[in-house]
Amino acid sequence: xxxxxxxxxxxxxxxxxxxxxxxxxxxxxxxxxxxxxxxxxxxxxxxxxxxxxxxxxxxxxxxxxxxxxxxxxxxxxxxxxxxxxxxxxxxxxxxxxxxxxxxxxxxxxxxxxxxxxxxxxxxxxxxxxxxxxxxxxxxxxxxxxxxxxxxxxxxxxxxxxxxxxxxxxxxxxxxxxxxxxxxxxxxxxxxxxxxxxxxxxxxxxxxxxxxxxxxxxxxxxxxxxxxxxxxxxxxxxxxxxxxxxxxxxxxxxxxxxxxxxxxxxxxxxxxxxxxxxxxxxxxxxxxxxxxxxxxxxxxxxxxxxxxxxxxxxxxxxxxxxxxxxxxxxxxxxxxxxxxxxxxxxxxxxxxxxxxxxxxxxxxxxxxxxxxxxxx
Amino acid sequence: xxxxxxxxxxxxxxxxxxxxxxxxxxxxxxxxxxxxxxxxxxxxxxxxxxxxxxxxxxxxxxxxxxxxxxxxxxxxxxxxxxxxxxxxxxxxxxxxxxxxxxxxxxxxxxxxxxxxxxxxxxxxxxxxxxxxxxxxxxxxxxxxxxxxxxxxxxxxxxxxxxxxxxxxxxxxxxxxxxxxxxxxxxxxxxxxxxxxxxxxxxxxxxxxxxxxxxxxxxxxxxxxxxxxxxxxxxxxxxxxxxxxxxxxxxxxxxxxxxxxxxxxxxxxxxxxxxxxxxxxxxxxxxxxxxxxxxxxxxxxxxxxxxxxxxxxxxxxxxxxxxxxxxxxxxxxxxxxxxxxxxxxxxxxxxxxxxxxxxxxxxxxxxxxx
Numbered sequence: 001x002x003x004x005x006x007x008x009x010x011x012x013x014x015x016x017x018x019x020x021x022x023x024x025x026x027x028x029x030x031x032x033x034x035x036x037x038x039x040x041x042x043x044x045x046x047x048x049x050x051x052x053x054x055x056x057x058x059x060x061x062x063x064x065x066x067x068x069x070x071x072x073x074x075x076x077x078x079x080x081x082x083x084x085x086x087x088x089x090x091x092x093x094x095x096x097x098x099x100x101x102x103x104x105x106x107x108x109x110x111x112x113x114x115x116x117x118x119x120x121x122x123x124x125x126x127x128x129x130x131x132x133x134x135x136x137x138x139x140x141x142x143x144x145x146x147x148x149x150x151x152x153x154x155x156x157x158x159x160x161x162x163x164x165x166x167x168x169x170x171x172x173x174x175x176x177x178x179x180x181x182x183x184x185x186x187x188x189x190x191x192x193x194x195x196x197x198x199x200x201x202x203x204x205x206x207x208x209x210x211x212x213x214x215x216x217x218x219x220x221x222x223x224x225x226x227x228x229x230x231x232x233x234x235x236x237x238x239x240x241x242x243x244x245x246x247x248x249x250x251x252x253x254x255x256x257x258x259x260x261x262x263x264x265x266x267x268x269x270x271x272x273x274x275x276x277x278x279x280x281x282x283x284x285x286x287x288x289x290x291x292x293x294x295x296x297x298x299x300x301x302x303x304x305x306x307x308x309x310x311x312x313x314x315x316x317x318x319x320x321x322x323x324x325x326x327x328x329x330x331x332x333x334x335x336x337x338x339x340x341x342x343x344x345x346x347x348x349x350x351x352x353x354x355x356x357x358x359x360x361x362x363x364x365x366x367x368x369x370x371x372x373x374x375x
Numbered sequence: 376x377x378x379x380x381x382x383x384x385x386x387x388x389x390x391x392x393x394x395x396x397x398x399x400x401x402x403x404x405x406x407x408x409x410x411x412x413x414x415x416x417x418x419x420x421x422x423x424x425x426x427x428x429x430x431x432x433x434x435x436x437x438x439x440x441x442x443x444x445x446x447x448x449x450x451x452x453x454x455x456x457x458x459x460x461x462x463x464x465x466x467x468x469x470x471x472x473x474x475x476x477x478x479x480x481x482x483x484x485x486x487x488x489x490x491x492x493x494x495x496x497x498x499x500x501x502x503x504x505x506x507x508x509x510x511x512x513x514x515x516x517x518x519x520x521x522x523x524x525x526x527x528x529x530x531x532x533x534x535x536x537x538x539x540x541x542x543x544x545x546x547x548x549x550x551x552x553x554x555x556x557x558x559x560x561x562x563x564x565x566x567x568x569x570x571x572x573x574x575x576x577x578x579x580x581x582x583x584x585x586x587x588x589x590x591x592x593x594x595x596x597x598x599x600x601x602x603x604x605x606x607x608x609x610x611x612x613x614x615x616x617x618x619x620x621x622x623x624x625x626x627x628x629x630x631x632x633x634x635x636x637x638x639x640x641x642x643x644x645x646x647x648x649x650x651x652x653x654x655x656x657x658x659x660x661x662x663x664x665x666x667x668x669x670x671x672x673x674x675x676x677x678x679x680x681x682x683x684x685x686x687x688x689x690x691x692x693x694x695x696x697x698x699x700x701x702x703x704x705x706x707x708x709x710x711x712x713x714x715x716x717x718x719x720x721x722x723x724x725x726x727x728x729x730x731x732x733x734x735x736x737x738x739x740x741x742x743x744x
Contacts, residue, residue, distance in 0.1 A: 046636045053635035068629060071636040074666065302625035305632075315625075331632065349625060 002104070004043075005080065008036055008324045009108045012294060015321065019293035020115055029296070030061050032321055036328045037064040044079035046071060047327065066305070066317050066329035069272050073099035077272075079325045080104045089145035091271040101145065101271050104325050109274045112322045113149045114156045116292040120278030121203060121230050121265055122157065129228070130195035131158040132188065134206035134214060137176035145271045146234065150205045157203060162194050178210050183217045192225055201228030204257075207235040208246075211253050224258035231259060234267040246286070268345065272330050274322025280342050288342040294321040297343045299336045313337045315349060377476050382443045385472040385500070390432060390439075392497035393465055397426050403492070410488035415461050416618035417577065424614055425723075429575060430462045434727035445729035445737060446474040447514070449536070453507055455517040455527070456490065458483035459579035464490055466731060467516050468501065470538075474514050479504045509535050514739060516540075516730075533744040540732040543581035543694035544667055547572070547674075547719055548682065548707060550699050551591030551599055562602060565699045568720030569674070570606035572697055573646075574614045575723045578670040581694040581732055582715065582722050585667050587676045588685060596678040597639065597650055604641035604648040607672060611644040619671050626669035633666065634675070646672025665689070686710040694732050697722040 015032055018025045038058055040047040050065040051058065058064060071077050072091065084104040091099035103109060118126055131154040138147030151170045159168045162175060174187040188204075195202040202225050206214070211233060225231075231253060246266070254261040266279035268289045277289035277297070291297055298307050299314030308314035316336035319329050335346040397404050404426070411422045434442075452475035454467050464482075471478045478501035482490040494503050509515055511534025517527055521541040531537060547569045551562070572584050587603065589596040619627065627647075634640045634649035641648045651666065668675050679685045682703075686693070687710050696711060697719035698704040707716045713733045715725040725731060 049637070050632070050635055053640065066632075067636060068633045070629070070633045070666075074633065075637050077636075303621070303628050305628065333629065349622075 002080070002084070004039055005104065005325055008032075008039060009105060011035075012321045012324060013108055013111050016112055016115065016292070016294045020119065029294070029321070033061050033064070033319060033328060034058065036321065036324055037061075039324070040079050040326075040328060042079075044077075044327075046075070046077050047079075061319070062307075064319075064329050066300075066331035067327035069099070069270065069330055069332045071327075072101055072272050076100070076102065077326050078102045078104075087140070087148070088143055089148070089271045090143045099271065100143075101326055106148070108322055108324065109148075110152050112275050112292065112294065114152050116276060116278070117149070117153050117232075117267075118157060119292075120267075120280075120290070121153075121232055126157075127200060127228075128159075128198075129157055129201045129203040129230070130162070130191060130198060131203045131205065132175060132177060132191045134177045134183065134188075134204055134210040136178050136180070137171060146207075146269065149269070149276070153203070153205060162191065178213075183210065183213045185214070185217050185223070188214075188223065192223065195226045195229070201226055201230065203229070204231045206231060206233055208233055208249060209235065211249060215252055215256055218256050222256055222258055229257070229259050229263065231257065231264045232267050233264055234269065247282075270318075270330075270332070272323075272327070272332075273318055273320045274326075275320050277342070283339055283344060286344045286346070288339045288344055290342040295319070297336060297338075299338055299343070300331070302349055305331070310338050313346060316343065316345070377448045377474075379443060381476065382448070382473045383439065385476070386439055386443060386469050388497060389465070389469055389472055389500060390434070392493060392500065393430065394432050396492055396496045397430060397432070399427075403496070407488065407492050410492070411461055411486075414486040414488045415458070415576075416620070418615040418617045420614050421574070421577075421617050425462055425575060429723045430465055431724060431727040438726050438728040441726075441728035442469060443473040446470055447536075447738060449475045449512060449514045451475050451477045451479070451510070451513045453509055453513060453515045454478065454480045454501075455507070455515065455519065456480065456483050456486075457518040458485035460576045460582075461486050461489050463518060463580065463731070464493070466727065467518065468493075469727070470730060471514070471516055472500065478502070479507070481505065481507055511535060514538065528740075528742065531742045533742055535742045536739040537742060538730070538739040539735055540581075540730065543692055543732060543734065544586070545572070545582050545584040545695040545697065545722055546686075546689065546693050547584040547587045547697045547722075548686075548699065548703050549587060549589050549591075549599065549719070550703055551589055551595040562599065563606070565719055566599065566602045566606040567609070568718070569603060569697065570610040571614075571720060572722040573607065573672055573674060574610045574616075577617055577619065578668075578672060580723075582725070583670075584674065584695075584697060584719075584722060586665060587674055588679045588682065589676055590679060590682060593678055596676060600639065600648050600650040600676040601641060603674060603676065604643045607643035607646055607648065607674075611646070611672070616645040616672055623670055627671045627673065630666070630668050630673055634668075643672065646674075648674045648676060651675050651677045667692075682706060683710050690714075691734075694734065695722050695725065 011032055015025045041051045054065045056063045056065060067077060085102045087103045087106055089101045133150045135150060138151040155168055162172055174190055177184045177187050250261055250264045253264055266287050267276055269276040275292055275295040277291045279287045280290035281288050296319040298317045300317045301308050302315050313335050316332045316334045333349045335349055336343045408422050412419050452471035454471045456464050480490055480501050481504050509531055511532055514536045516538045517524060518540045524539040524541050549565055569584055589599055631647055639650040666675055690711055693711055693714050695715040696707045698707055699719060704716050
């Protein structure tokens with residue numbers, strides 16, 4: 001089973017690598033996706049049950065049932081045994097209990113996240129940047145996929161110690177700027193000085209709510225980032241008492257950090273996925289998020305689960321080639337509309353469902369931390 | 376203010392008006408049923424069933440006295456009615472009439488039929504309004520989602536008293552094993568009773584069972600889930616499922632897809648029974664989060680080896696519990712003193728002795744600013 005999985009990982013990394021350099025992949029998205037789905041149906045009790053329930057024969061990509069995102073919360077969604085886990089990323093639990101996405105290797109996740117993040121945030125052929133995170137430090141035991149992704153972006157896009165240009169250390173003081181409810185503005189200033197000394201831009205990876213805290217800490221002041229700087233903004237306001245309009249937040253952050261508004265780039269990710277989408281511009285109704293070539297987003301009818309016609313709103317169904325050992329297709333309750341090569345996200349499906357006792361788990365989560373940091 | 380005697384008289388007038396309006400075979404009832412099919416989305420037989428089985432028209436004198444005694448008197452009372460369970464208007468009105476000589480009713484926009492017809496039958500009983508005009512000292516009975524009730528709290532004037540009845544759901548508890556276990560005929564009777572409680576109002580109300588806690592071994596519980604599915608099919612032949620809203624249909628689909636990932640899922644015509652993981656409950660904590668199925672005749676069956684901690688973990692949300700035997704009823708009452716507890720098959724018709732939902736404070740919430 002591991003050999004089969006390893007081979008799929010290699011094929012996906014190859015597919016992604018070729019797509020990113022503009023070379024024709026040696027196989028199609030569909031054929032790779034179907035092989036992953038068949039592998040999962042063979043080794044993965046959850047997908048096997050879903051396939052049986054739907055009477056699917058997995059002949060085409062449309063035959064592959066989507067695993068609801070809630071399933072990650074209800075039980076193990078993995079094609080490998082727990083003893084092979086190298087990481088178990090946890091969801092924030094803000095929509096009814098914490099979920100877990102287990103990985104038997106992080107190599108593919110790391111390559112996909114970093115390569116698409118680099119392209120989306122810095123552009124093709126990008127130079128090095130100093131990378132800081134306006135988030136709590138990544139700790140393996142805290143099991144945040146976002147924290148892991150931020151750490152790997154630091155490693156790959158910066159890769160040097162802040163202090164003396166020595167070897168990169170993900171836990172170096174001054175790299176992570178958030179303690180519960182407190183923004184380390186002094187460390188951010190030092191990071192800006194480092195980037196200026198290096199004559200390069202600063203990439204600030206941040207959750208939306210942490211940016212609100214930063215604005216509060218800065219007051220009316222401006223902390224000018226060096227030229228070429230970028231702010232990656234992710235996460236909404238689930239679990240927080242306050243919510244701030246996205247556009248207004250971007251405008252205020254742009255002013256406070258002295259960057260152009262278009263260099264504040266939204267990111268959309270979920271613990272249940274291995275790939276992320278990035279803001280590719282705005283249309284009426286919000287940002288258009290662009291998926292990488294190894295991720296497809298299909299809005300589907302919430303009752304029939306069939307794809308809706310282009311331009312109509314449906315539930316976002318993700319087909320993520322990076323999810324080799326979990327769920328190729330993930331169905332969410334986020335409403336989405338296809339716009340060109342991307343999607344706009346329109347919030348959660350209004351539901352009549354009473355979510356009673358999942359709340360028992362929710363009550364345990366602390367509101368002191370930034371739940372946006374744990375997705 | 377009002378005297379207990381006057382209050383009793385007003386409640387009796389309500390009962391009489393409701394009896395006239397719903398008299399079997401009468402033209403008034405026929406007209407009402409036609410309207411209710413339109414406004415509630417329930418099937419015609421579903422409406423008839425609800426009128427026959429869930430509308431309390433013959434309470435005992437003791438029950439009515441208890442209902443009147445459950446409220447404090449005031450000059451004016453207001454009732455905000457929900458759309459989900461049309462017969463709920465009857466008890467809500469009775470409580471308001473027991474409290475006050477002047478009663479203002481704001482019917483649901485989606486389901487105004489029962490109140491409108493009742494108002495024609497007994498125009499002196501209450502005033503229908505489209506907007507509330509609450510003053511300090513008034514009492515307000517409101518039924519709705521927790522969000523709606525929070526908004527109402529913010530809008531009421533200081534000095535008003537709010538009786539808020541928010542989200543909740545029903546549980547069925549069955550004993551399948553040991554000396555207290557029931558025979559096959561008894562089991563079928565229990566399953567059929569739960570199926571009837573489930574079909575009523577398409578599970579939109581807080582008395583409807585959504586979850587079944589089954590005491591007994593895994594195999595017995597799995598067999599009971601199948602039996603329950605059979606009984607839901609049987610009930611659907613007599614009481615076809617009504618129309619569900621698009622959000623309800625979407626929730627139903629989501630629930631089925633999730634349930635199909637884990638454990639068994641039995642289709643029951645237009646509903647479903649899912650067999651969840653065993654509920655491993657310890658005092659103060661539920662180890663497995665319970666998935667409360669959406670309306671539309673969906674039940675989640677869970678094996679439970681230790682009943683009391685499981686119930687205790689659910690106390691905040693459980694409004695009603697139907698039990699398979701009296702011994703279980705006694706155990707449930709110990710843990711959930713504020714739930715309506717009775718035999719399965721009667722969950723939709725608790726005694727007419729006070730509010731359906733006993734979780735909120737009997738005196739209501741005094742609004743302060």
